[in-house]
Amino acid sequence: MDLIGKLEILADAAKYDASCASSGGEKRDSSDRKGLGSSGGAGICHSYTPDGRCVSLLKILLTNACIYDCLYCINRSSSHVRRARFTVEEVVALTLGFYKRNYIEGLFLSSGIIRSPDYTMEELVRVARTLRETHQFRGYIHLKVIPNADPRLVEEAGRWADRLSVNIELPKPDSLERLAPRKEIGAIRRSMGHLRETIDEASVPARRARRRFAPAGQSTQMIVGADDADDARILQTSASLYGSYRLKRVYYSAFSPIPDASQGLPLKPAPLVRENRLYQADWLMRFYGFDVEEIVAGGEGGMLALGMDPKLAWALKHRDRFPLDVNRASREDLLRVPGLGVRTVDRIIASRRVRSLRADDLARLRVPFRKAAPFIVLPDHRPTGLLDRVDLASRLAPPPRQLDLFAA
Ligand code: SF4
DSSP: OOHHHHHHHHHHHHTTOOSSSOBOOOOSOGGGHHHHOTTTSTTEEEEEOTTSOEEEEEEEESBSOOSOOOTTOTTSTTOOOOOOBOOHHHHHHHHHHHHHTTSOSEEEEEOOOOSSHHHHHHHHHHHHHIIIIITOOOSEEEEEOOTTSOHHHHHHHHHHOSEEEOOOBSSSHHHHHHHOTTOOHHHHHHHHHHHHHHHHHHTSHHHHTTOOOOTTOEEEEEEESSSSOOHHHHHHHHHHHHHHHOOSEEEEEEOOOOTTOOTTSOSSOOOHHHHHHHHHHHHHHHHSOOOHHHHHHTSBTTBOOSSSOHHHHHHHHTGGGOOEETTTSOHHHHTTSTTOOHHHHHHHHHHHTTSOOOHHHHHHTTOOHHHHGGGEEBTTBOOTTGGGOTTHHHHHSOOOOOOOTTOO
16 A cells, blocks of 8 residues: 555544544645645644644554454454554654645654554654654654553653643543443553653753653543433543643544444434533633533533533523623633633733723623623623523524534
């Protein structure tokens, strides 16, 4: 199989890993469409560096052959997909080639398990080492860590990579046991713990110059809808992962049925809008001071409402806490107003030190006034009666739209 054939298979297989942001990015140089593949930018995803820059990454697997048989995975050993495997040298050459042509700013590399966790980890490390040492590659590298791999290999991976990730896979340990019998939650959590300790140690200012270890931190991916875990359970698992291992991100990946699927799996895909609501809820936990119980209380029976974002759902269930005076309310309270984001709240607080804010000031701050209006008071605005309207939810929540991560 030639390199382009392998690229088509291994870029496509990598799209199921959501632990670096979106896939399907546009190619930058449309004059050479052939080289990058004819599948509309296959293999390019986007991720964010610690300073907030969005970077394009070549997102591939080293191989989609795997000795494990995780039932939810298209690459499991019993699957009948076409298999391919890059050599280390091929991944290095592809990365450098795309980088020089300005298609990408880095590499996201994962793999099925070849022979053993150690063997696989060693191959991944070899790619990163060759790029850094032999070719002085300065681009971004995100490597997947294989649970149960020798800690010395993981140490080395962190020396070359900007970010490392270990996939938690499923929200509940018993689901992992049932659907991925060769994976152990203990090994996954140990790997995350080891990463956290090493990242913490290396980020002490006195040591930073001597020891580089995954400066962009660690992330993980959780599959949503492959088991019966509700949104409350998923968010509790995320909250525990953020708290215990200081993850930069938990990525949620809506389960979609795979060919020849096991009977233990749902026949229908999880709605992508559920994935979207979980990302919004995750954001509320990390930046808006909400805890899991508050967020899911906005939905029903442990599930987030699909028809509106979780912050609006919470506000509608807690109308007694509104309206808030924009010129006097605490930062913590303002963060709970639908339509007010973190940056906007900080700008409101800075501006109101100088003078009292009015409705047109919020318009200048690009606040979606229609959404925030029922929940706030300003010198020239009072939401008289609005908050008590029985149809407030339908007035504020636009009809849900099915999103598709891999469209186009
Ligand atoms: S270890 Fe499991 S999830 Fe990972 S590639 Fe192999 S079968 Fe798929």
